[in-house]
Amino acid sequence: MHxxxxxxxxxxxxVLHTLDPRVKLxxxxxxxxxxxxxxxxxxxxxxxxxxxAVAAAVAAELGxxxxxxxxxxxxxxxxxxxxxxxxxxxxxxxxxQIGQWVLTATEPGLQRVLSVVLKSWISMQAAVLLTATTEFxxxxxxxxxxxxxxxxxxxxxxxxxxxxxxxxxxxxxxRARDARSGSPMGQGGRTVWWRxxxxxxxxxxxxxxxxxxxxxxxxxxxxxxxxxxxxxxxQPPLNIGQIIVLIGGLISLGALTLLGIWFW
Amino acid sequence: xxxxxxxxxxxxxxxxxxxxxxxSVLVSVVCWGLTVLGVGVALWRTGQELDERKIPxxxxxxxxxxxxxxxxxxxxxxxxGHLMGAAIAAILLGPWPAVLVMTSVVSIQALLFQxxxxxxxxxxxxNMAIVGVFVAYGVYQTILTLTRNKPWGTFVGxxxxxxxxxxxxxxxxxxxxxxxxTSPANISVxxxxxxxxxxxxxxxxxxxxxxxxxxxxxxxxxxxxxxxxSRASNRAVxxxxxxxxxxxxxxSPLASIHPDGLEWVAxxxxxxxxxxxxxxxxxxxxxxxxxxxxxxxxxxxxxVGALIVxxxxxxxxxxxxxxxxxxAYEA
Amino acid sequence: xxxxTSQEILIKNLNFSYPDGQMALSNVSLEIQRxxxxxxxxxxxxxxxxxxxxxxxxxxxDGRVRVAGLEVPGASDGALRRVRAAVGLVFQNPDDQLFSPxxxxxxxxxxxYMELPPQEVDRRVTRALAxxxxxxxxxxxxxxxxxxxxxxxxxxxxxAMEPRLLALDEPSAGLDPRARRSLIELLCTLPQTLVVSTxxxxxxxxxxxxxxxxxxxxLVADGSTQEILNDEVLLNTHGLERP
Numbered sequence: 001m002h003x004x005x006x007x008x009x010x011x012x013x014x015v016l017h018t019l020d021p022r023v024k025l026x027x028x029x030x031x032x033x034x035x036x037x038x039x040x041x042x043x044x045x046x047x048x049x050x051x052x053a054v055a056a057a058v059a060a061e062l063g064x065x066x067x068x069x070x071x072x073x074x075x076x077x078x079x080x081x082x083x084x085x086x087x088x089x090x091x092x093x094x095x096x097q098i099g100q101w102v103l104t105a106t107e108p109g110l111q112r113v114l115s116v117v118l119k120s121w122i123s124m125q126a127a128v129l130l131t132a133t134t135e136f137x138x139x140x141x142x143x144x145x146x147x148x149x150x151x152x153x154x155x156x157x158x159x160x161x162x163x164x165x166x167x168x169x170x171x172x173x174x175r176a177r178d179a180r181s182g183s184p185m186g187q188g189g190r191t192v193w194w195r196x197x198x199x200x201x202x203x204x205x206x207x208x209x210x211x212x213x214x215x216x217x218x219x220x221x222x223x224x225x226x227x228x229x230x231x232x233x234x235q236p237p238l239n240i241g242q243i244i245v246l247i248g249g250l251i252s253l254g255a256l257t258l259l260g261i262w263f264w
Numbered sequence: 265x266x267x268x269x270x271x272x273x274x275x276x277x278x279x280x281x282x283x284x285x286x287x288s289v290l291v292s293v294v295c296w297g298l299t300v301l302g303v304g305v306a307l308w309r310t311g312q313e314l315d316e317r318k319i320p321x322x323x324x325x326x327x328x329x330x331x332x333x334x335x336x337x338x339x340x341x342x343x344x345g346h347l348m349g350a351a352i353a354a355i356l357l358g359p360w361p362a363v364l365v366m367t368s369v370v371s372i373q374a375l376l377f378q379x380x381x382x383x384x385x386x387x388x389x390x391n392m393a394i395v396g397v398f399v400a401y402g403v404y405q406t407i408l409t410l411t412r413n414k415p416w417g418t419f420v421g422x423x424x425x426x427x428x429x430x431x432x433x434x435x436x437x438x439x440x441x442x443x444x445x446t447s448p449a450n451i452s453v454x455x456x457x458x459x460x461x462x463x464x465x466x467x468x469x470x471x472x473x474x475x476x477x478x479x480x481x482x483x484x485x486x487x488x489x490x491x492x493x494s495r496a497s498n499r500a501v502x503x504x505x506x507x508x509x510x511x512x513x514x515x516s517p518l519a520s521i522h523p524d525g526l527e528w529v530a531x532x533x534x535x536x537x538x539x540x541x542x543x544x545x546x547x548x549x550x551x552x553x554x555x556x557x558x559x560x561x562x563x564x565x566x567x568v569g570a571l572i573v574x575x576x577x578x579x580x581x582x583x584x585x586x587x588x589x590x591x592a593y594e595a
Numbered sequence: 596x597x598x599x600t601s602q603e604i605l606i607k608n609l610n611f612s613y614p615d616g617q618m619a620l621s622n623v624s625l626e627i628q629r630x631x632x633x634x635x636x637x638x639x640x641x642x643x644x645x646x647x648x649x650x651x652x653x654x655x656x657d658g659r660v661r662v663a664g665l666e667v668p669g670a671s672d673g674a675l676r677r678v679r680a681a682v683g684l685v686f687q688n689p690d691d692q693l694f695s696p697x698x699x700x701x702x703x704x705x706x707x708y709m710e711l712p713p714q715e716v717d718r719r720v721t722r723a724l725a726x727x728x729x730x731x732x733x734x735x736x737x738x739x740x741x742x743x744x745x746x747x748x749x750x751x752x753x754x755a756m757e758p759r760l761l762a763l764d765e766p767s768a769g770l771d772p773r774a775r776r777s778l779i780e781l782l783c784t785l786p787q788t789l790v791v792s793t794x795x796x797x798x799x800x801x802x803x804x805x806x807x808x809x810x811x812x813x814l815v816a817d818g819s820t821q822e823i824l825n826d827e828v829l830l831n832t833h834g835l836e837r838p
Contacts, residue, residue, distance in 0.1 A: 033289070036288075074283040074285075081286065081447055120286060124284060149304075152367065154319050155326065158323025159369070163331070166328055167330070203477075208477070208478065
């Protein structure tokens with residue numbers, strides 16, 4: 001069974017797809033760092049960075065709005081920043097009256113909130129593009145290359161491999177529970193405690209299956225010589241074209257960052 | 265993943281995974297440093313403690329927790345509770361492998377599903393995989409010891425460990441947001457804390473349910489973890505976890521009453537932001553709509569904090585008088 | 596006594612119980628020569644899979660198990676590695692056996708752990724995939740494949756280790772008729788000694804000249820496939836049917 005809803009990769013033969021995953025990972029993190037270092041209310045800089053992200057989406061043959069829409073997922077968390085609207089002192093924008101309290105929104109407050117939300121939205125687009133253009137096994141290679149310990153990468157790999165299998169099992173459990181959760185008048189469901197126990201039982205069930213599966217996997221690994229060490233196929237070094245892209249990208253992002261710091 | 269509170273004030277989303285852009289670079293970098301340290305130690309300790317089954321076991325359990333987070337059940341109104349997993353991982357595997365498992369869960373969530381940012385991944389891993397696991401383990405071991413390893417101690421311990429891990433992790437998130445200048449402490453701390461005290465109950469219930477199931481079917485799996493205090497490093501986690509819980513329980517109400525210290529830190533990061541960023545000035549009357557007075561909100565948080573402190577103080581006292589036989593670790 | 600060098604497997608008086616006390620194998624003795632193709636049949640729970648797991652030391656029971664000239668129980672680490680390189684064990688559920696991110700990684704796993712140099716690993720992977728007819732699948736991700744494709748890749752993962760002996764657990768289980776037919780054809784082309792545990796009596800008929808019946812951990816019959824499959828009483832007694 002395929003679970004594409006869990007797999008963000010979108011196959012294509014674009015420039016971004018064929019770029020070395022190591023380069024992509026480093027540039028993505030560098031981009032997010034550049035966005036993070038951009039000062040508050042540096043609207044022109046945000047526009048430039050957004051344009052970069054959109055350009056990348058187009059280069060990836062994903063369309064202008066692909067990343068824009070998916071990055072909106074971060075929005076609910078924006079509520080965390082909302083209080084700043086009312087708590088930063090400065091020029092008064094408007095006031096809200098709630099009962100006996102007066103909430104005063106200020107200009108710096110608005111700038112702070114908008115900046116946080118925009119920066120978050122733009123950052124997330126980079127991450128969306130990375131996963132849409134890079135298959136996960138390649139991301140693993142990239143992680144090893146930037147120094148993530150091999151044991152950890154091995155765990156990531158196994159976890160990802162069995163994610164789909166176990167989510168499949170979880171969905172089957174949920175369906176089985178739902179199929180037995182009917183009632184003629186739509187009432188019922190008993191107490192929270194009972195529901196939690198059922199859910200907890202399902203969780204325990206999943207763990208058990210997971211554990212037993214891991215035993216079988218271990219047997220399969222042992223049968224092919226696994227001895228506890230992590231051994232991997234060595235990766236070829238970056239070719240000159242990739243290196244140029246990498247350095248070019250880093251320099252551009254660095255320039256944008258410095259631009260932001262000097263002018264705003 | 266997503267939690268949709270409909271009856272709680274919408275000021276603070278209850279999601280624990282922080283996206284990029286909400287933490288300052290300094291806070292992110294510091295959290296990365298702590299995370300690299302913690303995960304490094306976990307790698308080292310796990311390499312020494314578990315045998316070669318470790319990779320498939322941890323990988324699959326990570327996938328299981330991930331899949332388990334899809335299970336949910338309605339708590340009340342429109343809300344639903346689901347699993348973070350630090351507690352159950354710590355109880356089943358022991359602290360250090362649990363750190364690695366949770367690290368992979370949080371990382372994959374960020375990498376694949378943008379559940380949490382990449383630059384702030386260090387902070388998210390720190391909150392859930394290190395603080396979450398440490399606190400869960402510390403509380404669990406304490407309660408096991410208090411109940412002298414009776415079976416019901418496992419369940420009570422599981423519940424309280426899970427609940428505490430969620431609450432404390434959420435307080436860390438609130439503090440990180442405050443230190444970054446994103447959200448004032450006297451709102452974020454009480455809001456995060458209170459919301460997650462409710463969510464934590466869900467985590468606790470699911471954890472008990474899972475433990476009960478395993479207790480009935482494969483009791484031997486509950487002994488997978490290296491026995492409690494028999495290893496110095498596990499003892500360190502136990503105590504460390506309690507200290508973290510204690511510290512946060514005390515500091516958070518303080519921070520929310522006197523956010524100036526945190527504001528000062530946020531302001532000092534101004535060299536990375538604009539020079540015109542002004543510090544917070546808290547106007548007390550309307551900072552926490554929904555509760556009549558900021559003081560009441562923080563008092564509430566303080567009371568709960570005090571309860572936690574009291575409970576852990578009890579635990580620490582018992583620690584000194586514990587008589588726990590070292591049980592052999594079965595591979 | 597002159598030992599025949601063509602003896603591939605020797606099992607003498609093997610007993611095995613699971614940790615919970617359940618007896619799985621009882622005084623099993625079996626001898627298999629190089630190049631033979633032997634089917635192990637029996638009802639569920641007879642111990643077929645358990646027996647296979649003894650061939651490469653994943654399970655260790657009481658009794659003697661000698662594979663490819665090496666004594667398995669009590670083997671040193673080095674000897675055990677040699678055994679596992681000599682015995683290609685293909686598990687029943689290919690999902691358990693394909694645990695790496697890509698097909699290439701999975702097929703390369705065995706050779707990598709044999710500490711072969713990268714070029715040799717690459718060569719073996721290409722050869723193994725070609726043998727099972729899945730050369731273009733090297734870059735694919737395992738979980739997207741069909742069961743039939745996964746079973747073939749699983750076979751490739753052990754072929755890459757160039758074993759002398761292949762042990763397959765329920766190879767045709769879960770396959771649709773077309774995939775099953777193509778799998779049987781593949782198995783017929785393999786030069787290795789074959790030990791196949793299965794319920795699929797037609798596969799036994801086509802592939803294995805010799806059949807062994809296991810029931811409740813005991814070896815109750817060992818002879819030519821033709822004779823055994825014609826003995827309806829014997830088959831029915833042990834929960835089997837004629838093809």
